[in-house]
Amino acid sequence: MVKTFYVMRHGQTRFNLQGRIQGACDSPLTELGIEQAKSARQHFKEEGITFTRVYSSTQERACDTAELATGRTDYIRLKGLKEMDFGSYEAHQEYLNPPLHREDGSGYRDYFVAYGGESNVQVYERMAKTIREVLEQSSDEDQLLFVSHGAAITQFYRHATLNPPVPNKRLANCAIFKMTYDGKDIMVQSIYNPIEKEYIFERKEND
Secondary structure: OOOEEEEEEEOOOHHHHEEEEEOOOOOOHHHHHHHHHHHHHHHHOOOOOOOOEEEEEHHHHHHHOOOHOOOOOOEEHHHHHOOOOHHHOOEEEEHHHHOOEEOOOOOOOOOHHHOOOHHHHHHHHHHHHEEEEEEHOOOOOOEEEEEEOHHHHHHHHHHHOOOOOOOOOOOOOOOOOEEEEEEOOOEEEEEEOOOEEEEEEEEOOOO
């Protein structure tokens, strides 16, 4: 039987607003970030989605988003869902980032390893391992939500899912991925931006 689950990015943070590199370091949600998380909660309510279990990155911005988006405090914190570690670049301005490798979705590859950070392979492998382990231990009836981060989610869906999507817009804060797992492959079915109330990707039946 196919399992359906959801992966969501955290809401806007102070460092997002300031254009600062934010991976292993943390900063609080802004007022907009709080509204984004509340909009996600409204979307789940409108869709009739009630989660049996909620999982979050151990970082505060993800935990706060998980609470606001579900109204629950009994979520489970998992280190495997944390954001990519940018090493010595943490908290510096984003314009210092090297160019992204967009042609194959490999992001910054291993650039940050030399500065004490992670490679894109390390990120998507730990994300995939963490999410797959939870899926394997869950029942077909479970409704699961994983709250994570922009770079970590991007590496996960670009490299650990079948036929990865090509969104028509940038991945916004609190973007919601609806995914399925058939016991072997994970596939993205849709990506929804709750603050703008629009889908930036929807898989067609023949895809």
